[in-house]
Amino acid sequence: MRILLIEDDRKTAAYIAKGLEEAGHVCDLVADGRDGLCQATGETYDVAIVDRMLPGLDGLSLVKALRAARVDTPALFLTSIGGVDDRVDGLEAGADDYLVKPFAFSELLARVNALARRPPVQEQKTVLRVADLELDLLRRQVMRSGQPIDLQPREFTLLEVLMRGDGRVLTRTMLLERVWDFHFDPKTSVVETHISRLRAKIDKPFETQLLHTVRNTGYSLHAPR
Incomplete structure (x- = not known):
């Protein structure tokens, strides 16, 4: 799979990228929200992993912009913002899954694999x-x-x-x-x-x-x- 990781914490990003690559995936890493939006709209990815607290453009706005641009890449929020209302906001913004830090990499990988297996959403015929x-x-x-x-x-x-x-x-x-x-x-x-x-x-x-x-x-x- 080709995965886009939008995470500004270098240590966390390196840890996730290394684990994904060891699992056989290609991982593109972006540290800025605005750059991440450009990358997600200009390239094709199987899954996007997005932090909510990002420089340039926050993760919530990033995912909303993706959906407004009709980019249907499955998106998973990986963030320390873990309140119930926060999770609801993330999912209603257009994310497909939400995982709170600290996290187990095995769970993150399982969730990424599950998102990639989902069939693409088809537009309803009119x-x-x-x-x-x-x-x-x-x-x-x-x-x-x-x-x-x-x-x-x-x-x-x-x-x-x-x-x-x-x-x-x-x-x-x-x-x-x-x-x-x-x-x-x-x-x-x-x-x-x-x-x-x-x-x-x-x-x-x-x-x-x-x-x-x-x-x-x-x-x-x-x-x-």
Whole structure:
């Protein structure tokens, strides 16, 4: 792994850097907060270890600036500031973990390894597409083959859930929970009624069927196979 260590205490920095390198990692050391921000935004790192009390720019402001710049490198605060409110402030600033000095190097290494194993955060899609069907979550618009489709709010939510299913079969119970927030069977045909209305709008006027009923199982929305 390539790790950025932003720590102004020379003795602590040397100790951590030596341990990380012995563990097989590459460690870049920066002693100033402003220089650390430039390094973190200009280079790619697997993890950043950041002290809170830094010259030039404090660690809290540094991590906030990273997140504002859409840099998603996992960040771990390593600091002597260990109050509950301080830890909360650090995590809310955008840090992924918080370790208080004095510390055991074995714990620091374990936390760094754990952060590096986390999958990257993916941005939530705002436009969903299946074949020629498009749903825009921000504009609350639905189009198929370039033609606008007018949906009621519940129909829109139902379509969104089906499209996020990526072609998987969604059961009646799953739809009741995700669309209507029912965690029980209301013994009504609400799902079937809305599926029928949705199909009439997104499928019947067009040549290709996208919304499929899987007998005795549920519903699936996918392109022709």
